[in-house]
Amino acid sequence: MKGKSEGFVREVALExxxxxxxxxxxxxxILKSGDAVALSGDLGAGKTTLARAMLRALGIGExxxxxxxxxxxxxxxxxxxxxxxxxxxxxxxxxMEQLGLEDTLQTGVxxxxxxxxxxxxxxxxxxxxxxxxxxxxSRRATLSGPAEWAAxxxxxxxx
Ligand SMILES: Nc1ncnc2c1ncn2[C@@H]1O[C@H](COP(=O)(O)OP(=O)(O)OP(=O)(O)O)[C@@H](O)[C@H]1O
Ligand SMILES: [Mg+2]
Numbered sequence: 438m439k440g441k442s443e444g445f446v447r448e449v450a451l452e453x454x455x456x457x458x459x460x461x462x463x464x465x466x467i468l469k470s471g472d473a474v475a476l477s478g479d480l481g482a483g484k485t486t487l488a489r490a491m492l493r494a495l496g497i498g499e500x501x502x503x504x505x506x507x508x509x510x511x512x513x514x515x516x517x518x519x520x521x522x523x524x525x526x527x528x529x530x531x532x533m534e535q536l537g538l539e540d541t542l543q544t545g546v547x548x549x550x551x552x553x554x555x556x557x558x559x560x561x562x563x564x565x566x567x568x569x570x571x572x573x574x575s576r577r578a579t580l581s582g583p584a585e586w587a588a589x590x591x592x593x594x595x596x
Contacts, residue, residue: 457487475552
């Protein structure tokens with residue numbers, strides 16, 4: 438996929454949690470080593486729910502705890518290693534370096550909740566997903582990022 442990235446924005450209405458899980462599985466299906474997916478939105482918007490759906494779809498059978506206190510949880514499948522970050526409690530940029538995000542992106546996939554906590558210089562290449570609460574069970578997801586992501590997400594298989 439060549440060409441200059443102009444960026445894309447696409448809104449997806451998620452009627453219920455099942456819809457969030459389906460979207461998670463669709464995104465998981467195209468993930469490869471070096472990818473970052475940045476998940477933003479208010480407390481309880483569904484970032485961990487979506488990350489869990491992706492991890493499950495990638496074949497993680499074990500429990501997927503929220504990395505609220507550990508800041509990062511590591512997973513391995515046969516094809517991929519995945520780090521799930523939650524930067525809500527990040528103290529400073531020093532701590533960000535210690536978390537090893539750059540190593541992750543050399544060797545695997547990073548899913549990042551609260552990416553804004555890391556400062557603006559991170560995640561320029563990431564698929565950004567902003568979740569908004571629109572009802573008790575419904576959410577709006579706004580996907581954005583370099584155009585290459587749109588090509589990978591929307592020009593593949595079904596959906
Ligand atoms: N359509 C939906 N998609 C995702 N979660 C939903 C949806 N409808 C209801 N929920 C509920 O909303 C809550 C989302 O919680 P979750 O921990 O995923 O949020 P979060 O964005 O990770 O919050 P935090 O910032 O505290 O980490 C869960 O209780 C989930 O069951
Ligand atoms: Mg969370």
